[in-house]
Amino acid sequence: MEYLDFELPIKELQEQFEKACQIGEDSDVDVTNTCKQIEKKLIETKKDIYKNLTPWQRVQLSRHPDRPYTMDYINALCGDTFLELHGDRSFKDDKAMVGGLGKIGDQSYMLIGQQKGYNTKTRQYRNFGMANPEGYRKALRLMKSAEKFGLPVVTFIDTPGAYPGLEAEERGQGEAIARNILEMTRLKVPIIVVIIGEGASGGALGIGIGDQVLMLENAWYSVISPENCSSILWRSWEYKEQAADALKLTASDAKKLKVVDSIVKEPLGGAHSDRQATFKFITAAIEKAFSELKDLSPKELVSKRMDKYSDMGVFKS
Incomplete structure (x- = not known):
């Protein structure tokens, strides 16, 4: 370890x-x-x-190499019932974004999330969890399929950001993320978002609009990573700890700012210290969230979701 x-x-x-x-x-x-x-x-x-723990130490925990990734959660929660679906039906299958159908308990879900690698070879294969436009278009295709069949959507966020390469921009990275945000606000089925590790920038927002947003205790969620924030403001990565504190990126900060709805506790030592306990906590949190959403009509779901995000950032002087 x-x-x-x-x-x-x-x-x-x-x-x-x-x-x-x-x-x-x-x-x-x-x-x-x-x-x-x-x-x-x-x-x-x-x-x-x-x-x-300081905010920077929580960032370090969220990146721990032994921390469970999206497929670890999907396999633990769904077992043999998970069927992975591939491709965006336009360009190719993005390995950084995974998704498919699976059952948690007796309920079927469409599960989608960013997947990182476990070693050098798989990290390159998964592009370090940084999706290209085709990854977000694949996610949207799966969400639309879920809507067609009346299935709730669960997304797992764990990414340092969307892939910033030239080819990604040429294929419309910004448009793909913006399109997902628009379509997710008006999707007519319940959406449960779970932030399991890093939740950085538009890469997270591309699958991060939900009726219930859950966040693991040692995950982080921010418009920018502490290192990049430090390099922009101080022209150096040396101030990343100060940046982490200023960004208010921890689960408790996000809950206080009403960016997330609830915090999922982790075992003592972090999610990687007791994976089975973490999987149980996540399963219980997803089932609880779905129980609160399942009886809402499509119109009520969309209306509440729109109101929720419209209220963010509103303040009184």
Whole structure:
């Protein structure tokens, strides 16, 4: 397991605990009390560290290499019922954007999300989770199919942004994202958005308009990444921690600003520390959100969704 810089005290205690237990197994020495003391200190240290995380540390957690990605959630939530669908019926199949039909419990959904890779080869294959225009057009095609058959849509957001390459701009990256935002505001079926990791810029907004927007505790959601914000304002990446604080990108900030509707708690140590518990939390959150939306008529869904986003940014002086 990999540890981040601020997690090094946890790493040291974990190694001490494992070493003490190993000594007990390899010899006749009773180390039960020692192991219990180290374990108690380990739990206290974890609670102390994760209770006081800075915005930048949450950004680091959201990028942890062991953190579950979109397909991990889909496979855990749907099992063998998931059927992946491909292509935008215009240019090609974007591997950074995945989607298809699946069941969570007894309810069928159209599931869509950005997928990152697990190693160098798959990261290149998935384009680091940065979708091209055809990815957003594929997502829209699947959402329109869901609308046709009356299926709710669930989207998983985890992207450092839409792909900024020249070829993406030539094929209409901005138009594709704008079109998705427009069409999602008036889609006549429930839309549940789950921010599971990085939620950056238009890359996130392209599949981020929903009736219920859920956000994992250590995910982030912002118009720009802390590094890029720092490079624009200070001409250096050295101020990324200050930028992360100023951007108000954490789940608690997003909830306070009413950008998201609810925060999904993560296990102590982050989503990667106990994947099965994280999957259970997400399943329960999606089912709860759908139960609140399923009885609304298409007209009510669209009206409430439009009102929700129209009210964002409104303030009294």
